[in-house]
Amino acid sequence: MSGRLAVIGLGPGDARYLTPEADAALSGAQALYGYGPYLDRVAARAGQSRHPSDNREEGARAAAALRHAAQGANVAVVSGGDPGVFAMAAAICEEIEAGPEAWRTLDVIFVPGITAMLAVAARIGAPLGHDFCALSLSDNLKPWELVERRLDAAAGAGFVIALYNPVSRARPWQFGNAIERLRQHLPQATPVVFGRAVGRPDERVTVTTLAQADAAPADMATLVIVGTRETRVIARPGRAPLVYTPRTAVEVSA
């Protein structure tokens, strides 16, 4: 018997974002692995075992799931959003490369999902309407100097910037530092979008400016989108504003 591992993106949290492909892969699994709160989003099915683990245990979780699949089981690892964006897919590949040769012959599939920046952008208009980048502010796995260098490069070249993992209890100052750094490149009025818990009951999406951004509440469930010099806000009577980045860019030098 040969096992199988599916690395599945659940999207932002509500079933209306779960693709049919992800739903089918969840249905077929005999064992589910994942960060506890993500596993809690998956409907219970008879005969499925559940193996929750803590955040920041991606490597150990990936290895446990691979061991289980190598025993012949149909195993699923779940991620919030998309598994390939700051989530479990890279951890699985790391363990396959470092692990026993047998893991390379396993049937492994990756099932994409709606990642947070797409869900937040859709709630507010089209802030990612032009060239953009996705950058994790976590310096657990990279030096902070590299984050700064990427912020400089992205803002200097006119990319919209989606900031993942802006704040955690263990990383209290990084987000303020990043915003301060971006102010050296971008006008104070640059639109900034905060999207928290999008697709869940406590969803909250707000628009502010780069001048005000570090005073806004952000946490691990928040995705922040920092616009460019061209990003615009459309006020709408009786409705939330729209934020978008036009498809046309004329400026070459910042």
Next chain:
Amino acid sequence: MSGRLAVIGLGPGDARYLTPEADAALSGAQALYGYGPYLDRVAARAGQSRHPSDNREEGARAAAALRHAAQGANVAVVSGGDPGVFAMAAAICEEIEAGPEAWRTLDVIFVPGITAMLAVAARIGAPLGHDFCALSLSDNLKPWELVERRLDAAAGAGFVIALYNPVSRARPWQFGNAIERLRQHLPQATPVVFGRAVGRPDERVTVTTLAQADAAPADMATLVIVGTRETRVIARPGRAPLVYTPRTAVEVSA
């Protein structure tokens, strides 16, 4: 009667990627607007009118859909992938801002979808496993010098680069020029992934190197992912290789 406009992401092309939210929004629409080949992917429903238009007519299509919704209809505009990523959402916002005041009071929703880079990445492993950017190589709406500047910034700072719209009949040389430029920043062995028509019957995903990349076939249906110095390829006996970018980055200077 007040109309409504839904701007809907169909994902990469197959129904297994269509979210329940997108499916529901399509079901409720009285009129569908979109680029002809995207409209052809949507199942026919009784009583729905269809308004296909050509590529590169995004502004006119957006305005027509807004006019129709302003007459009180429930209108849907469809995009391949995600509407907020090089697709219709920005065009809709542009027309709302430029159009009559009444368009600002319309009920407009954006429904996210699986964008091409997530689908291609999922087919091959986790090439977007670390910080990355999405860059359109079309210079229809921006000067080529700006594309070059962004390629320099992204590769120099160690972002994985997803290239949308690499080639078209009207833009034959831009992709080769971009690859040549990236070779000034990255090693010749840097992994490059070509994903064509992912999620469709003629899907083809291949891995090459930066040294060989401009010889690979690319067209408007192709999404190209250029790795970083850290991106790795795992050979697998009897299976396609996995390509991934590790979660850990140590290097600050390129």
